[in-house]
Amino acid sequence: MSAPEKKLVRSKSGLRMIPVNNMDISPFTVSEPPWVPDSECLVCMNSSCRVKFDFRRRRHHCRRCGRCFCNSCCESKVPLIRMCFIDPVRQCNVCVEISRKENEFFDKHLKTLCNGGDFVLKESGEEIEDSCSTFRCKLTTDNRTVTFDSNHDKHEPVQMAKLESVQILTSGVDSEGNMVASGIAMKYHNHNSDKNMVKLVISPTSTTKREGQMWIAAMQKAFKLIHEARMTEKP
Ligand SMILES: [Zn+2]
Ligand SMILES: [Zn+2]
Structure with missing residues (x-):
């Protein structure tokens, strides 16, 4: 691009x-x-x-x-x-x-988003299996779109402007009692304006877990800024 x-x-x-x-x-x-x-x-x-x-x-x-x-x-x-x-x-x-x-x-954080992170994608309700392919999830350099790249599967891109909410997914607590982020659920409207949700989950076997956690935290910050902009730009 x-x-x-x-x-x-x-x-x-x-x-x-x-x-x-x-x-x-x-x-x-x-x-x-x-x-x-x-x-x-x-x-x-x-x-x-x-x-x-x-x-x-x-x-x-x-x-x-x-x-x-x-x-x-x-x-x-x-x-x-x-x-x-x-x-x-x-x-x-x-x-x-x-x-x-x-x-x-x-x-x-914006650089982290554009660099991307590796996630297994789940539509709502699905379980992760070993066979699930990993997607490289990235924010485009114009900051408008999240793309999902994998050798085997496809997922529609998500427009940042069409994001409705993001929610951090957690799994258990670490040794200091802090919740451990395991993924992020993104609710959005697709190009047909249908409501959709995709869950980006850090694979338990991932070697880039830390990168994934940074990406999730950055996406949460990004959504907060976009949400604020929407609130203030309303006529
Ligand atoms: Zn001022
Ligand atoms: Zn003064």
């Missing part, structure tokens, strides 16, 4: 690089918020600051939430990948923390 064609656009918050075709927009993308108008904020919107704006103390807008702050409540510039900014942008102290967590997802 070739990388989607992108264009450079300028907004008041900075330069953004976005796909030319709406169909190529990453499911993690969220839109820029409207800015609170200067006339509506006379004091810093950080409730524990509330400093009054004047010609010396100027307003600064957080690029993530669009609210209005004094310089010291909105001074960090941090990458904001979900809004497609090329450079780090100014964010308030609350948003900075959210963006830093997200950037950890983009730097680390």
Whole structure:
């Protein structure tokens, strides 16, 4: 799959690089918020600051939430990948923390998803047999689709935008009493809009168990971001 064609656009918050075709927009993308108008904020919107704006103390807008702050409540510039900014942008102290967590997802967990993991696939109700073939499950580089590759069997790709829920499957506890992740159940709508579910299970004999567990944890994080984006993008 070739990388989607992108264009450079300028907004008041900075330069953004976005796909030319709406169909190529990453499911993690969220839109820029409207800015609170200067006339509506006379004091810093950080409730524990509330400093009054004047010609010396100027307003600064957080690029993530669009609210209005004094310089010291909105001074960090941090990458904001979900809004497609090329450079780090100014964010308030609350948003900075959210963006830093997200950037950890983009730097680390997203790569895990695109690298892929080995799983046995189960439709609901099936038992795993030794004969079950292993699938290499991967997120495509445009982050839109999970594909399932195996030499013997086929499974339809799952669109991230059509994911309805994910649930971690567990089997027993480890020596420290923590639940052990054994797989993930993904509920989704297929191209006919039918509801489906596929369970990705780490084979007990797998030599790449750790990789599978990392992939599952990353998918759970990915779904959380997509779910949040859906909630905030609703009109
Ligand atoms: Zn903010
Ligand atoms: Zn302030």
